[in-house]
Amino acid sequence: MRRTSATKSSFEAKYKKIRDLLARDGALRSKIRSTAAAYGIAPIHIVGALVGEHTYNVDAYDRLQSYYVKAMSYAGERFRFEHAGESVVDFVERPEFDACKSITASRPLWSCREDVWNAKFRGKTVGGKAFPNNRFSAVFFQPFYAGQTFGLGQLSPLTALMNVDKVAQVSGQKKISAADAAGVYAAIMDPDLSLAYMAASIRADIDDYRTIAGFDITGNPGITATLYNVGDATRRARQLAAENKRRAASGEPRKLPEENYYGWLVNSKEAELRSIIGD
16 A cells, blocks of 8 residues: 555556556467466466556556566576575575475475475574564565565566476476576566466466365456465465364364455456456
8 A cells, every 4th residue: 555655556546557458458468368278277367466466566567568678677687585695595405494305396395495484484593593584485585675576477586486397397488496586587577488477376376276175266366366466375275274174073164265355356357357358
């Protein structure tokens, strides 16, 4: 709310800006549809994430070309993912992460590392070094300022790294690495690549909620948009599954996945957005 007020805008104005970009740019709509098809999801899920991010996070640019220009500005930049002088590449070599070392697939690997961060480092002092009580992605993966995401998909670097394998497999893209922060940002700011990482992330969230929590969320873009916004879908699916196991044992009704304000917006605008994307 402060960010939106500071730019003398409103949530409704920001929603209209991203809606109009989608409605006006046939090439963007085509990219969304083809990317969604490649990852086996409905286009409305990508549209919902785009609309939520640009309504509640940043204003959309007026033209898709602006995102390409911004992405190019990161080529050759020198910075790294680190906290207090320790790079994340070195940090995950600490013995606390030994349980993750046998994992090779990108999503479970980074999910494991995120779990270790939450359990053993977040808000704690380890080896005389105090660590912030904040998300793994906020502490190590935002080298400019906290809360910063970039590009058309407003992806966090951690989300992109989690979905490296899927994007390489489906889209044939070169794998990005935490050791090359500039390369990660260049990828997530390029609209063509960003859409692939968005779709891979949404596909994985859908799969997690089906296989772990027992819910099919493919018909509710408000839920997938919420998970895109809050992240950590694997842990959330586990928590929901555990809660419903407890409820079943005590004869209580099942708890359903819930939208946050971000997902609520997507659901409230769903008919209009489906008509724009032709979904």
